[in-house]
Amino acid sequence: MPTADATAAEYVAARPKSAAAHQRAKGYFAADGATHFTRAAVPFRPYITHAAGPRKWDLDGHEYLDCVMGHGALVLGHAHPAVSAAIAAQVPKGAHYGDNHELEIAWAEGIRGHMPTAERIEYCASGMEATQLGLRLARVFTGRKRVLRFAACYHGWSDEVTAPGSAGAIAEYVKVIPAGNPDLVSQELASGEYACVLIEGGGARVSGRSPIAPDFYRALPAICAKAGTVFMLDEVVTGFREAAGGWQSVLGIRPDLTTIGKAASGGLPSGILLGRADIFASLHPASPPDRLVVHGGTWNAVPITCAAGIAACETYRGGEPQRRAAEGAARLRSLANAAFRQRGLAARVYGRSIVHIYLGPVERDDPNNDQPPTLELAKLFDKSAAKRYGRLDLHMLSRGVATLRGEAFIFSSVHTDQDVDRTAAALVESVAAVAADGLL
Numbered sequence: 001m002p003t004a005d006a007t008a009a010e011y012v013a014a015r016p017k018s019a020a021a022h023q024r025a026k027g028y029f030a031a032d033g034a035t036h037f038t039r040a041a042v043p044f045r046p047y048i049t050h051a052a053g054p055r056k057w058d059l060d061g062h063e064y065l066d067c068v069m070g071h072g073a074l075v076l077g078h079a080h081p082a083v084s085a086a087i088a089a090q091v092p093k094g095a096h097y098g099d100n101h102e103l104e105i106a107w108a109e110g111i112r113g114h115m116p117t118a119e120r121i122e123y124c125a126s127g128m129e130a131t132q133l134g135l136r137l138a139r140v141f142t143g144r145k146r147v148l149r150f151a152a153c154y155h156g157w158s159d160e161v162t163a164p165g166s167a168g169a170i171a172e173y174v175k176v177i178p179a180g181n182p183d184l185v186s187q188e189l190a191s192g193e194y195a196c197v198l199i200e201g202g203g204a205r206v207s208g209r210s211p212i213a214p215d216f217y218r219a220l221p222a223i224c225a226k227a228g229t230v231f232m233l234d235e236v237v238t239g240f241r242e243a244a245g246g247w248q249s250v251l252g253i254r255p256d257l258t259t260i261g262k263a264a265s266g267g268l269p270s271g272i273l274l275g276r277a278d279i280f281a282s283l284h285p286a287s288p289p290d291r292l293v294v295h296g297g298t299w300n301a302v303p304i305t306c307a308a309g310i311a312a313c314e315t316y317r318g319g320e321p322q323r324r325a326a327e328g329a330a331r332l333r334s335l336a337n338a339a340f341r342q343r344g345l346a347a348r349v350y351g352r353s354i355v356h357i358y359l360g361p362v363e364r365d366d367p368n369n370d371q372p373p374t375l376e377l378a379k380l381f382d383k384s385a386a387k388r389y390g391r392l393d394l395h396m397l398s399r400g401v402a403t404l405r406g407e408a409f410i411f412s413s414v415h416t417d418q419d420v421d422r423t424a425a426a427l428v429e430s431v432a433a434v435a436a437d438g439l440l
């Protein structure tokens, strides 16, 4: 078994072009050359030249099975034929009209077809923007300021939705409590001060690194309605991924507001707020000045994004892509956990179409492979374990599989059983290698 340093040295030696690109990038991008916090890695992540289906390739010619899938956006895989054709057909017709066009209406029709709670729809450039817009509308609608959020849920990086206490962020009206206890929410809302309750769909962090009980979600709409508080469900990851109708369709709940993005636009940049017409009313230009919410955004409803979104929404009809992604993920969980158990490795994977991994002592071994081996948030999000996951990521990349920071494996409808089997084999070997590195 190579030593830890030998692993990194071999990885770098096999990727001279990516190494050179990383050196160039460091001169521009302050996050150690990375353009997103999840793309910073030791020694570096590969520089990708192209992608197709479930695969991508780097500057040095290495092929990777991709389990990052555009940060979850690519339920249909890379360069899906219908989405690519829609984009290609739109490009020569112009990138930006700076004006109204029918594609934005057709996309809205596609979205509402999947999510009937979309009485009104507002396009943004990112999921985080959509969430911020939702908070503003909730405040105007209720005449209140405070926002209730839940531990470990991720909604983006802006002041009020980033992790509590983040350097430089101001969030004086935001309170974060643990998820799971409806009584605690009722107690908070009894103050009558809350404009909005915001929670991530599918569980906390990338659709459930820390699971949240379905019944907790089911309790929230009524608790919020009783308190006159707007209930906003963040489905930026789960929208069109968990099911064609998102997490709300899986649980049978009706949020007042919902944010989507990622899969909604087939992999092009987007964020969308949708929900109750009465809450959206303050966007109308005839609203009185003290209720008027002005929503700009150069990239709202860009025709190319709309064209991709329309094609994606069409492809999601019937829910087959989502079913297929879930099947592949279930296969990985079952294969990998069986091998971890057999080899006595302190690791378990769990989740749904996004598979999470926990590296550490198994406190509870779920035979269904969908629950984590500990329920303690401090362990699931243990910052001191970051090196362990980073090493796993490196070992996986060395074996030709790209993961989200060694923490999650994001599946698509085009990962075949063979792809999953290869991923599972690489994962088990990589966890064994992390253990051999002395990190597990």
Ligand SMILES: Cc1ncc(COP(=O)(O)O)c(C=O)c1O
Pocket: 071, 125, 126, 127, 128, 129, 154, 155, 156, 200, 201, 206, 207, 234, 235, 236, 237, 261, 262, 270, 271
């Ligand atoms: C649950 C959730 N909400 C919101 C966001 C923010 O979306 P965006 O990165 O498009 O701003 C993300 C991004 O990963 C997310 O995972």
